Amino acid sequence: MRGRRPLPAVLFGVTVVAEIAAIALSWRLEPVYDTLLYAAIGVTTVGAGALIARRHPENAIGWLFCGFGLLNALAADLAQGWGLRAAAEGWAGGPVGEGISAVSWLPSGFGWTLTFLLFPTGQLPSRRWRPLPWIAAAGLVLSMVAWSLSPARGRDFSSGHNPWAVESLPTGALLAIGMPLFLGALIGAVVSLAVRFRRSTGLERQQLKWFVLAASVAGVALPTAFLLWYVTPVAGVIAALALSGLPLAAGAAILRYRLYDIDLFISRTVAYAGLTVLLISAYAVVTVALGAFLGRGSAWTTAIATLVCAVLFRPLRGRIQDAVDRRFNRARYDALQRMAGFLEDVRSGRRAPEDVEAVLREILGDPGLDLLVFLPESRRYVDLAGTTRADADGRHRIAIERGDQPIGVVLYDGTGGIGPDLLRRVVEDGGLAVEVARLRAELNVQLVEVKASRARIVAAGHAERRRIERDLHDGAQQRLVSIGLALRHAQHQLGAAPPADVRVTLDGAVAEATVAIGELRELARGLPPAQLDAGLAPACQELARRAPLPVSVRMPDQRFDTGIEAAAYFICCEGLTNAVKHANATRVDLIADQDLERLVVRVVDDGVGGAAARRGTGLTGLADRVAALGGTFHIQSRPGTGTTLVAELPCGS
Template sequence: MPAVMFGVCVVAEIAAIGLSWRLEPVYDTLLYGLFALATVGAGAAIVQRRPGNAIGWLFCGFGLLNAFASDVAQGWGLRAAAEGWPGGPIGEAISAVSWLPNGYGWTLTFLLFPTGRFLSGRWRALAWTGGVGLLISMAAWSLSPDRGRDFVSGRNPWAVSALPTGLLLGIGMPLFLGSMLGAVASLAVRFHRSTGLERQQLKWFVLAAVIAGIALPTSFVLWYVNPAAGIIAALALTGLPLAAGAAILRYRLYDIDFFISRTVAYAGLTLLLLASYAVLTVALGAFLGRGSAWTTAVATLVCAFLFRPLRARIQDAVDRRFNRSRYDALHRMTAFLDDVRAGRRPPEDVEAVLGEILGDPTLELLVFLPESRRYVDLSGAPREDMDARHRIAIERGDQPIGVVRYDGASALGPDLVRRVVEDSGLAVEIARLRAELNVQLVEVKASRTRIITATHAERRRIERDLHDGAQQRLVSIGLALRHAQHQLATAATADIRTTLDGAVAEATVAIGELRELARGLPPAQLDSGLAPACEELARRAPLPVSVRMPERRFDTGVEAAAYFICCEGLTNAVKHADATRVDLIADHDRGHLVVRVVDDGIGGATPRHGTGLTGLADRVAALGGTFQVQSRPGAGTTLVAELPCGS
């Protein structure tokens, strides 16, 4: 049904345009057709989505009445007069009086908006009063001899001279216009009593009604002076059904405060600049001459210079009065940023401030760490569960800084929410840098903890191995030697030789165990320097190893770290990489000792938690250096460590 009514309206307007084309101004033909389509379209949408709301049916009704009684009838009257068709005066008469039922439709709209019901039972009397005034006024208007200007012939063929049309208009028009004013008053009363959602709906319609309330009387006064005044009326009337439909269907409902503030601000700015221009023109004209081009140029430049500061001040004042939520939101964020700059509040409070402004205590701010390419909260904890909540990204240029996640139910509206979040970018950027520092501190603490834990574990292993292995064998050697001492007095030489051979064997095994325990500890050769230690390591290796090391000495900790890197790299190449050759290389470069262990093995090595490579990374990090593993499958492995070592 709604689609059928809109389709009928479209057909009627096409017919009206065809009938009226080039017989009246083009703006008259098109704009009033647009008004009828907007009215029926808004009504059809309301009927479709809110069938219980009487305003939808009301819009469809008087929108179709306007299409047929005003546009089609007017077009028929004009075409009949031009082509000699029959029934022209009838069409002209219907068109001339059609504005009255159209106006009564708006009276009913004011009384019923936005719920489709009267504010109370006593307001029904106002609708009946307007209906009586409508009937009397229509009869007097259509039969009055004074309405000749509404006809092409200049004469009303339906006029009844004996009828007191002036008296009837004197009775009907006050009732008609009075009921319309009463309907406007009911709208004001309803607005005063409304709260929440209904108030937002009323704001939309009241804004359009105020604009129409200024435009329609203006166009009525100028109607017979300048026909182009009809443009004002058509545009103002078209805005009414569109605003009503948007409000009832709740489309971008909470943006109304933005539209109101912008409308009032720019209207006030326009008036102020016009007044400034007029005053400057008069003042400068007294000195430079009234017709001087300099007068116009200087006045224009001054107004252009005043535009930006005046707009900011007027917008601020208007927001304070008409868009308080926007004013409070932006000024609270500005005050918070001032506190951050002054050091009175930490930037991490931006999450709580955004939550308060948006009215969402569950709001969460995540910042982006470019090095690790991940999001973390303000404490540095990683967050991977990017759920389906509403999100607003914060960026600097093309680089992401963070993301705000909230429930999406803020009363500020999406545009203002985005504006507030974007304004918080400075605090978010500072909080991001601090979170990145927290993450690095956590990693340093974890690295040092692993080093300490590994050191204690190694000490316990050495103590256990010494106790269970070499210590027991040395005790056995001692006992064997003591036994040999007793045998010197009583036993044969062969028995003594056997006992001593066993002691020597035990000592040999103990020495081997002590050497095994010493693996991983700085060897004695490191006392002579890094190069001799690595050359000794290469001689013991089961595969060819080349060594290129600086001859100079470095700090003991640096040399130990470099040696262990070579040991671990060589061990991995032998055990895991199936390498046939290893290069141990160290260079002194701009205050750093750069150590490289290169093999030609199978590659694919990755530092994992608990592996030797992780331990090397921790050891290097403890010295303030960097450690990298370059190991593509099939391309060998290269360990690169940069150790600060001074000049």
């Protein structure tokens, strides 16, 4: 394998030298376009073959291109140039060069027969195609003998007659046998290519699309050039362009089949060809119709016909493109139609804009595709749920922008069934849904930040209340109790019959201390009780023991976050207070159950009902507290049926 590596470059270099020599020999002895175009064919063919052979030396296509491309450069171009120059300058060997050049197209055709049979893998489609190369070889030999020795080939020589002709040889019969074999094998090779294309999938089908397009063009151009070869010089140009396209398409298919969107190229080519035909027809019809009234040479006829074509261009283009995509580029048509259908569902409210990510995954066939949206205030990318994500993780990336402002980015692994150009078009078509999804994601992020801020405020307030409670209990309240005890001790020390004014003063001081202690207890009301240090269940059981009516308690024994336990306790406190003061209830149930990641707290009484959260009431404060923790709060209280307070608090798993 190592010995082969420099060989493609050597073959290409020999071809370039041969073509330069051919151009120098043929210059000004034939049309310039003929000289340059056929030199370009040789260089293009061997160049594509050399690249393929170097990248994929196991693929026979590259070596085929190098072989018959070099043969074409030597036998067709260089030999023809020698023959022309020899005839003009009187050099020796002119008829030899002309004879070789005249028959050189047959080996080139045999090379293309093998190419059609082996493309793109370098292997035959199946065992049943094995006889075809031998049939082509037999036809090649017979046709070359007949073509080179036929007296009728005098037009290929500058002298007007074939010096190698053999009058006694039945060249006509040989040509009648060999040419059908040769052309039949070529047609069979084209059929094998069509069969391979029909059965192909995935990578091979993508490669074949390139070559089939070029082969289809050549399949029309080459027979046309063959029929017009001795009629018009345009035939040579047609053949040269068609033959140049084949190696270019083959090289692109094998080496860079994903670089361009071949489906788009095919559909656009067919669409614009059809559009051109229709516009020319419309122009002709309008010109003929108006010419009957305004005169055939009237400037008004030309102007009106041109205006009609200009008006028809855009609507016709859209309709023809849709029809072509529906027939020849189904993947593109289906992708665009699915996105258009999704946008219609979004406008009608049947689907949410955030579903655009799922739609893109379905269209691309990539379940791992991610759509990230850009938040301009924080200058970061987030997913549609609002989670911060990196906008570059090694996958393919398609940026979504409005003007110079980034909107989002699509990240995908590139293994789906459509190309990046089509994906970009689909993403651009879905830009409205992406923009709405971005705004909603931004709103969700802000709501999360607001909830987190409210939770922090509640936690800070709770911590501050606990501090105040400790300060009151351990500080001022204890001092007042101590003062009261000291005053009673002083009263005792005065004896059994202290002066009346002293006794009154001491009794008043003790009473004031007692009042102060009561006021401090009132100030501390609403603060989490000390029982919460042992858990929610003990705190609620203590609450039930102090209640003036029967209260049942059913609470989980496990511990929760301090803020969650405090909120649940205050819900029970407020519900019990309302049941006693306003509902005339005879029984209250305090219930808490853990449901997955939520703590559901219920306070149920059998009172008069009719409770509602009004501004400034305790129930409103409970709703705010629960909302700050990311939970929900509901009141079920129809008149005469009692009241049920239900709070769902997030508590983790």
